Amino acid sequence: MTETEKDRDILARTLWGEARGESLAGQIAVAWTIRNRVNDDQDKSWWGEGYTGVCQKPYQFSCWNRNDPNYVYLSGAKPIPPGQFAQAQKAADLVMSGAETDPTGGATHYYATTMPKAPAWTVGARQTLKLGHHIFFKDVP
Template sequence: MSVNDIDRDVPSRIIWEKRAAKASLARLQSPGQSAIAWMTVIQLMVGEGYAGVCQKPYQFTCWHKKDPNYQFLIELKQILFRELAHCRVVANQVTDGKVPDPTGGTTHYCAITRNTPPTWAAKAEQAPRLGGHVFFRDVS
């Protein structure tokens, strides 16, 4: 599949948002960043292009208009260049197939800090915890 600039930019912004939610680039280590980027690759099977998949309703909550970082994702507020550049490197490595999937093919994730897990997590198989997120497979 060919990957255009938008398909590289959108996953980069999701990685940035997950890092921003943790308030520190160091808090979301590279395996966690790769895991988030891999979620876009795995979900690609249900959409058209990375951007289309990432921006589908309920795929990644950071694209909801009420999310506190949404203004950064749509470029109404500026993301620091070095931060977005780091996230773009991670996204490019994943979309170019240079980084293996650290989640083992999981399809869903949520933040470890959530007070109440999503309803779909009850019957799903829990996979590794990476970068402040817990990943799941066999979600029905």
């Protein structure tokens, strides 16, 4: 897998859209769920191929949905406010380079605790971590 600057940029934009209010550790955890999908060891992964393919897989990361208020920033139609993007870029770099280990224990899913109730997919899944406003899972049926 070739990790390009586009992959880094798309991963950082996804982190900004999904977890900009989180600490660096929280953004690293979200980035690891993406990396775990990227590295699923399948030739043609359902998740998509590479960081860009995984992040922009339809309906997987809501910030990329065209009706999401973050989309205008992620697509470049509006600039991300200055100073808000640096932490997401740092988290993307740390995870893509392997400088930070996976705090999620192999999670491929998470949801925000700000949701009114847990998503249906959590039934039967194994919770691996709660950090900031996110709860992480693996072995999702």
